[in-house]
Structures are given as structure tokens and as C-alpha cells.
Amino acid sequence: MSNGTLIVGGSQAGLQVAVSLRQLGDTSPIILVGEEDHQPYQRPPLSKEFLAGEAALDSLAFRTPDFYADSGIDLVCGERVSEVSLSTSGPPGSGVAMTASGRELPFNRLALTVGAGARRLPLPGADLGGICYLREYNDAADLRTQLSTATNVVVVGGGFIGLEVASAARSLGRSVTVVEAAERLMARSVGTVISEFYRQAHLRRGIDVRLSSAVSGFQGEHGRVTGVTLSDGARLPADLVLVAVGVLPRTELAEQLGLMCDQGIVVDAHARTSDPSVVAAGDCTVQPHPITGQGRVRLESVQNAVAQAQVAAATLLGRLDTVMSVPWFWSYQGDLRLQIAGLAAGYDTQVVRGDPADEHFSVLYYRHDRLLAVDAVNRPADYMTVRKALGQGASIAPDRAADPDIPLRSLVGGPAPAAPAVQRAEA
Amino acid sequence: MGTLSKVIYIDSAGREYAVDATVGDTVMATAVKNGVPGIVAECGGNCSCATCHVWVSDEFAPVVGPPNDMEEDLLDMGVSERRGTSRLSCQIRITAALDGLRVEIPPEQP
Numbered sequence: 001m002s003n004g005t006l007i008v009g010g011s012q013a014g015l016q017v018a019v020s021l022r023q024l025g026d027t028s029p030i031i032l033v034g035e036e037d038h039q040p041y042q043r044p045p046l047s048k049e050f051l052a053g054e055a056a057l058d059s060l061a062f063r064t065p066d067f068y069a070d071s072g073i074d075l076v077c078g079e080r081v082s083e084v085s086l087s088t089s090g091p092p093g094s095g096v097a098m099t100a101s102g103r104e105l106p107f108n109r110l111a112l113t114v115g116a117g118a119r120r121l122p123l124p125g126a127d128l129g130g131i132c133y134l135r136e137y138n139d140a141a142d143l144r145t146q147l148s149t150a151t152n153v154v155v156v157g158g159g160f161i162g163l164e165v166a167s168a169a170r171s172l173g174r175s176v177t178v179v180e181a182a183e184r185l186m187a188r189s190v191g192t193v194i195s196e197f198y199r200q201a202h203l204r205r206g207i208d209v210r211l212s213s214a215v216s217g218f219q220g221e222h223g224r225v226t227g228v229t230l231s232d233g234a235r236l237p238a239d240l241v242l243v244a245v246g247v248l249p250r251t252e253l254a255e256q257l258g259l260m261c262d263q264g265i266v267v268d269a270h271a272r273t274s275d276p277s278v279v280a281a282g283d284c285t286v287q288p289h290p291i292t293g294q295g296r297v298r299l300e301s302v303q304n305a306v307a308q309a310q311v312a313a314a315t316l317l318g319r320l321d322t323v324m325s326v327p328w329f330w331s332y333q334g335d336l337r338l339q340i341a342g343l344a345a346g347y348d349t350q351v352v353r354g355d356p357a358d359e360h361f362s363v364l365y366y367r368h369d370r371l372l373a374v375d376a377v378n379r380p381a382d383y384m385t386v387r388k389a390l391g392q393g394a395s396i397a398p399d400r401a402a403d404p405d406i407p408l409r410s411l412v413g414g415p416a417p418a419a420p421a422v423q424r425a426e427a
Numbered sequence: 428m429g430t431l432s433k434v435i436y437i438d439s440a441g442r443e444y445a446v447d448a449t450v451g452d453t454v455m456a457t458a459v460k461n462g463v464p465g466i467v468a469e470c471g472g473n474c475s476c477a478t479c480h481v482w483v484s485d486e487f488a489p490v491v492g493p494p495n496d497m498e499e500d501l502l503d504m505g506v507s508e509r510r511g512t513s514r515l516s517c518q519i520r521i522t523a524a525l526d527g528l529r530v531e532i533p534p535e536q537p
Binding site: 023042044045062063066070071302303306328330332337339380381383384385387391409 | 461473497500537
């Protein structure tokens with residue numbers, strides 16, 4: 001029996017590697033192993049529709065159970081791969097993995113799609129009941145149950161997930177405070193205009209937002225959280241706390257294999273790790289900037305998980321595809337629909353299109369007059385236009401883009417001027 | 428499981444995929460879960476990617492109705508060949524009235 005491909009991580013990227021292998025005609029065995037008890041499911045709705053009660057686990061599953069059997073994908077749920085080693089004598093890339101329960105999984109090809117875990121806050125009181133994290137379905141189910149009875153909710157971290165949960169909690173009528181250590185919201189993902197807009201918009205909806213505020217500890221009674229203390233001494237009453245302060249890529253298995261890691265498993269544009277016979281895809285990776293090819297970025301997104309997994313599958317089959325994919329992201333915070341295309345890191349000019357007071361505007365980012373990205377709030381046409389322009393290597397004249405009455409699509413013009421080297425790009 | 432309704436997907440080569448759909452699910456989710464090729468649906472139904480574009484058959488177009496505002500913008504900018512009955516299948520929820528719905532899948536999604 002041939003050993004085929006082992007995909008470690010029942011994530012969006014893991015499933016996509018399996019599906020793409022089959023679509024590319026691979027007929028050898030595929031084993032997809034995930035440590036959660038659930039079949040692969042969509043994560044983005046966990047902080048949105050799921051909390052609002054509009055989606056159940058069944059509706060989040062990527063595929064029906066029959067799909068796996070019909071496609072010859074051996075799906076193993078509830079098993080964590082704890083050890084992996086490559087063969088020193090067999091074909092390059094072959095080896096064997098061991099699960100925590102002692103199951104041995106030999107492979108000819110290996111893909112790591114292990115994702116990332118929620119970063120924990122090692123602070124006094126962090127183990128109290130009522131302090132939650134959100135990464136997996138079980139986290140979300142727990143959070144949803146607790147939200148149904150909570151009164152005062154404190155969200156630590158003003159990024160996408162923190163603000164999405166804050167919006168859901170507020171719409172359920174809870175008192176909500178967001179505590180963010182940085183001086184603005186979503187600082188890693190959006191520009192300053194968008195950050196300030198969201199601060200004001202959430203305030204208007206009754207969410208208290210505390211910027212430049214670090215948490216120093218949690219108080220509790222009878223093992224349950226009752227408050228959050230900030231570093232300036234202020235104390236916020238809380239019977240439910242969500243800690244949403246980013247993720248740590250899971251690099252343990254890559255480190256066991258001696259693969260290069262740098263805040264993620266380092267891969268090239270073909271999803272190859274520092275051992276080119278092993279591929280990795282999704283949130284666990286850092287990769288060259290997908291448009292400029294320079295630097296090293298970590299893209300935590302559905303778009304990247306899918307695109308990188310497609311590339312990884314081709315690479316495993318010996319096809320080194322060169323694919324330029326435009327990164328895109330979304331964050332729906334209640335009725336505020338934020339859509340992002342491109343990466344704005346390194347921008348020198350921002351053009352605001354429309355009036356933020358209308359809650360319907362977008363911001364275009366440029367570097368040396370070259371279009372880099374858009375953040376669009378309730379303005380999907382702008383988002384889609386920029387995404388398309390970036391995909392075609394086109395630009396949009398910045399001087400006219402500020403007029404919201406001129407359709408952006410009419411401004412898309414020829415190739416953008418060559419970009420000067422970006423020294424460092426952060427996702 | 429809710430009530431079942433049939434959806435027929437026709438790919439660009441003319442192959443038909445008849446799938447039992449649950450009332451309340453979307454036309455997109457039904458296709459993806461059952462492995463119907465050609466509906467990519469990267470964003471999982473959030474009207475953010477325009478990769479679940481379909482052409483609704485003429486006889487069902489009036490029942491399915493026109494695109495909503497957000498979908499309108501994505502269709503306008505995002506798809507390769509927009510036709511009169513173009514919809515994003517993540518925005519079509521299956522009802523009993525749509526039993527037997529036929530949709531065509533374009534040869535490419537963006």
C-alpha cells in the first residue's frame with residue numbers, strides 16, 4: 001500500500017490541500033488529521049453569525065460527511081499529531097507521524113496546515129471562570145452560552161475578533177467595554193482614518209472603547225471573574241471577559257523537523273518550507289509579500305489559506321506554479337462591513353473617498369503614487385474595484401479617487417509605476 | 428435536517444449535478460458541501476469574494492428575484508460575464524418554492 005499524503009491540521013488550508021490534490025488528478029491516498037472532534041468547518045462566522053445565533057455547527061461544515069468518502073480523503077478527527085520525523089533513507093519528503101493516542105501515520109508527502117492558537121495573557125487571575133478565548137468551535141459555543149447570561153462584558157484586544165464579538169455582545173444588550181493596548185483600534189490591519197472611524201462608530205452604538213490601556217490583572221470571587229484591572233489602576237466590572245490579543249502560529253512540529261521558523265513556518269512563494277519536500281500553508285506560515293515578493297509577511301486570512309493551499313498541492317505534485325494573489329480580508333462588526341484588498345504596509349499617502357460620518361466610505365493607500373490597498377466601509381464596489389485593479393497590476397489615479405461621485409472603476413488605468421523596494425512589510 | 432428541495436447545477440461543459448438541498452441553506456453552501464465543482468465561495472457566504480457566481484435559469488429568475496445592493500456591487504465589478512440572471516449563490520436561500528431550481532455555473536470565477 002502506498003502511503004500517500006499526510007495533511008496535518010483539519011483547517012481551511014488543510015481541507016483545501018486535499019481538495020486541490022484531487023482536482024489536480026492525484027489518486028494516491030490522502031489522510032487529513034485534525035485535533036478537533038468536528039469535521040473541518042468555517043471559522044470566520046464564529047465571531048459573527050454564530051454568536052448572533054444565526055448559524056449552527058452543521059451550517060459551518062465545509063463539506064458533507066459523504067464528500068470525504070466519495071473523494072477518497074481519509075478524514076481523521078479528534079487526533080493530534082504530536083511527533084513527526086522525515087525518513088533518512090526513503091524518498092525525499094517521506095516519513096512517519098505519531099498521534100498523541102499512539103497512532104502511527106506513515107507518509108510519502110507532508111503538508112503542515114496546523115494554524116495558530118490564541119495568544120494567552122499570563123496575568124494574575126487569568127485562570128478564573130468567565131475568561132474566554134475564541135479560536136475554535138468549542139470556544140465559540142462556550143462564549144455563546146456565557147453571553148446569554150452575562151451583564152458586563154470586557155473585551156481585551158481591539159482587533160477584528162475583539163470588535164466583532166463586542167458588536168455581537170452589544171446587539172444582545174450587554175454592557176460592553178473594549179480595552180486596547182495600542183493607541184488605536186485594529187492597528188495591525190487598517191490605517192489611522194479607519195481606526196478612528198471605528199472608535200467613534202462603536203461609541204455611537206454604546207460600546208465603551210479604552211485605548212492605550214493595558215490590562216494588569218483580573219479579580220474574581222468563588223473562582224469566577226468579577227473585574228478587570230487596568231495598568232492605570234482603573235477597575236472595570238466584568239462577569240465575562242474575552243481575551244482577543246492575536247495568535248501564535250503553531251510551529252512545534254516544524255521545529256521538530258528542523259524547519260526554519262520566524263514567528264511562523266517560513267515558506268517560499270511555492271509554499272515550500274526550508275526543506276523543499278515539505279509544504280506548509282495558512283495561518284501557521286510566514287511568506288514573501290504576495291505582490292512584491294519581498295520581505296516576510298504572515299497573512300491570517302481565508303483568502304491566504306485557500307490560495308496558499310492550492311499552491312502547496314501543486315508543489316507536492318511537482319508543479320511549481322507562479323501565482324500572484326491579491327490578499328483580501330473582511331470584518332463585519334454588526335452593520336459595519338469592512339472589506340480590505342491589498343496590503344497597505346509602507347503607504348505614504350491615503351485618499352479618503354466619501355464621508356466617514358455617513359458610515360459609507362473607503363480609504364485608498366498609495367506609495368509613490370502606486371496603489372497598494374483599500375479599506376472599504378459599507379462600500380463593496382470600491383473594495384472589489386481595487387481588488388481587481390491590483391490583480392491586473394493596474395492603478396487608480398489618486399487625485400480623482402477622492403471624489404465619491406466618480407465611480408472608481410472609471411479611474412482604473414494602465415500599469416502602476418514600478419514600486420521602489422519595500423524594506424519591510426507586515427501583515 | 429430540514430425539508431429537502433432539489434437544486435440542479437449545470438457546469439460549463441453541460442454536466443448536471445442534482446443535489447438534495449435543505450430549505451434554509453444557500454445555493455452556494457449546498458454546492459460547496461456536496462463538492463459541486465466551479466463554485467469556489469472563498470468567503471463562505473459573506474458577499475465578499477464574488478466566487479460563487481451563477482446564472483439562474485430563466486424560468487426560476489422571477490422566483491429567485493434580483494440581487495441585493497451589496498451583491499449588486501460585487502456582480503458589477505467582480506464577475507467575468509454578467510448576465511441578466513446573474514446572482515451570487517451565497518445570497519440565494521433555498522425555499523420550497525425553489526424546488527427544482529436550475530443554475531448554470533460560469534466557466535471561471537474570479
